[in-house]
Amino acid sequence: MRNERAVFLYEKYIKNDLSAEEQLEWDNLGLDLDNDQVFQKLVDSFWDSKNEDVPGMDATHVSNVEAYILAQPQPEPKYEKPLIKKLWTRIAVAASFLTVIGTSLYFYTSKPANNIDRTLSQAKDIDPASNKAYLTLSNGKRISLTDASNGNIAEQTNVQITKTADGQLVYTIAENKSGSSSRLEYNTIETPNGGRYEIALPDGTHVWMNAASSLKYPASFASLKERRVELQGEAYFQVAKDKQHPFIVKTAQQEVKVLGTRFNINSYGDGPDVKTTLLEGSVNVSNLNGKNSKILIPGQQAVVKGDDIKIGEADLDQALSWKNGDFVFNGEDLKAVMRQIARWYDVEVEYKGEVDVSGIVSAFPRNKKLSQLLKALEASQNVHFKIEGRRILVMP
Known part of the structure; x- marks a missing residue:
């Protein structure tokens, strides 16, 4: 143009x-x-x-x-x-x-900048999440992926684990020279508050993990009839196609079964429900409490709450905003927003007095410092913030 x-x-x-x-x-x-x-x-x-x-x-x-x-x-x-x-x-x-x-954006305001409380700018600012994760091997060894050097970081039965220059964890199946069968081993990767990470599983599936999440998976899928992993928190999956070996993601409340597709699962324990959002392919969402299941088509979202599953049109921008580097709020209340902020910036949130703010609709880049996001909220919501170390005080 x-x-x-x-x-x-x-x-x-x-x-x-x-x-x-x-x-x-x-x-x-x-x-x-x-x-x-x-x-x-x-x-x-x-x-x-x-x-x-x-x-x-x-x-x-x-x-x-x-x-x-x-x-x-x-x-x-x-x-x-x-x-x-x-x-x-x-x-x-x-x-x-x-x-x-x-x-109706809360970032647009006619308020003069000097009306915003100085305590935010004067406090020691807090950086957003970065590549931080821990890998726990089947033998119990725990590796800080943040501190580990690039290159080969561990070897298991017929599997080599490598950290790439861009901070991604990659599994490579090695040749079984002895001809013996592989022993089934499980690894767990965890991202703390203030962390995120990307991993390429042994089958070629790519997983992007949000802050405060964990994924348990076999070090090799070679001897298995199905590719089963366990998720806590939130992750985006780009599953390698393999019609003979279904890929299954299990959370505390549901199982999602796929053959090859792209989808996002939000299953944080502090939220009221579990949300599965489908971008490509087809998935079967099973509620482990209600023993019922539903099939999603691209553009749909399944919400599992209690023993129920509700299917509706997905807000893809909102569901994938974390992976795309943004906060996107579309009608959330303040406490739901603050839960996301707490995980991303690794802070505690404390409420002082009655704070009832709902219907927040906006977007903000995730690579900015905490004070910038809080100033934007203060500018248009009936709320006030104070940063004390790694604690945010929320007041009317």
Whole structure:
């Protein structure tokens, strides 16, 4: 797309004057443009329109784009080009999504920045989650994958475990030179609060693990009729196709059986239910309490609660936001939001007084510091935060 076309669409966007066809073109802008100069020119236009009275501008509509920028402290001079260039890709993607779900964003506010409590900026800030995990082998040996050097980190019966340069754990089946049968061994990988990790299982299945999660799996599937793993917490699975050996994910409340597909399971113990979201293929979700099962098709989500299974249309942006590097809230209450924040930033949350905030609809990048996210919440919700070490005090 030519630079002039991009700027033309942007100028119509901030005036809320896009046709249906132009709106679709604008929504796809972040995927079509790879020229940083275009991004910078659009961002320059954003700050100009924000600081000047632009006739016909719809401030509520503009808040879709402002969401990410306003969550950052405005630098001096009025913008800092390197920071904005890094943020623009996420701004464009967020605009596409938030245009669909509405404009009631808690990141857009007319409150002056100096009205936000200084205790957040003065406190020692907390970094987001990073590649942190522990691998427990079948013999009980526990390995910190954060500290382990790249390369071969362990060997089991006919299996070599390697840590790659990008922090991924990979299992490789070695040749059984002795000709003897392999002994069945189980490993467990755990991510702590403030951690995440990616693993390639022996069958080629890729698993992305969210914070505070664990996965137990065989070191080799070679002698097994089915590929069974056990999950606590949240993970995204991209299962290697093998019609002869079904892949089964067991949690405390359900089992999900697949042949080859992509799906996400959220099964944190502090939540009221277990959610399975399907992107590709087909899965059979069985409720271990109610002894009933349902089949999902792509775009659907199964919610297991008690002895019931409910099937509905999935909000894919929300379900996969953690894997895509974002927080996406679509109607959550504050305590549900704070549970996610606690796991991602490895903090404790304490409530002081009655705090009743619900219907939060917004998005925020997960690679930002804790204070930036809390400032964005404070700016528009009837809530106040104070950081004390690794504890967040939540007050009306």
